[in-house]
Amino acid sequence: MKKAVVIIGIIIILLGIFMFQTKVYAADEKVLDNEIESQLVQIKEEAANSLEDYQQKYGSDTYGLVAYILNLVRIYSIPFCFLGIAIGAIHKYVIGIRKLDTLEKGMGLIVTFITILIICQILPLAFAVFVKFGRG
Numbered sequence: 001m002k003k004a005v006v007i008i009g010i011i012i013i014l015l016g017i018f019m020f021q022t023k024v025y026a027a028d029e030k031v032l033d034n035e036i037e038s039q040l041v042q043i044k045e046e047a048a049n050s051l052e053d054y055q056q057k058y059g060s061d062t063y064g065l066v067a068y069i070l071n072l073v074r075i076y077s078i079p080f081c082f083l084g085i086a087i088g089a090i091h092k093y094v095i096g097i098r099k100l101d102t103l104e105k106g107m108g109l110i111v112t113f114i115t116i117l118i119i120c121q122i123l124p125l126a127f128a129v130f131v132k133f134g135r136g
Contacts, residue, residue, distance in 0.1 A: 063131050070124040077120035084113035 054071075055064030092106025 074124050081113045081117035
C-alpha cells in the first residue's frame with residue numbers, strides 16, 4: 001500500500017513538472033540574453049581591472065596574478081569554512097550525543113576547518129610581506 005502511494009505521488013509530481021511549465025517567448029529570451037550578456041561583460045571588465053591593479057601594485061605580472069588569486073581564496077574561504085564548522089558542530093553536538101564515533105568526527109571537522117580558515121586568511125598577508133620585503 002505504501003509503495004503504491006509513493007509511486008502515485010511520484011507520477012503526479014512528474015506530470016506537474018512537465019504540464020505546468022512557463023513558456024518563454026523569443027522576444028523575452030532575447031531581452032534576457034542581452035541583459036545577462038551585459039552583466040557578464042561588466043563582471044569580466046571589473047575582474048580584469050582588479051587584476052591589472054594587482055599587477056601594477058606588485059610590479060610583476062606573476063606576483064600580481066598570485067596576489068589576485070590569494071585575495072579570491074581569502075574571500076571565498078570564509079563561507080566555505082563556516083559551513084564546514086557548522087557541519088562539524090552538528091556532528092559533534094547533535095549526532096554525537098548518541099554515537100561517540102561521530103562525536104570525534106565532528107571535533108576533527110571543526111579543527112580542520114578552523115585551521116584551513118586561519119591559513120587562508122594569513123596566506124595573502126604572508127605573501128605580501130614576502131614580496132614587499134623579501135625581494136629586496
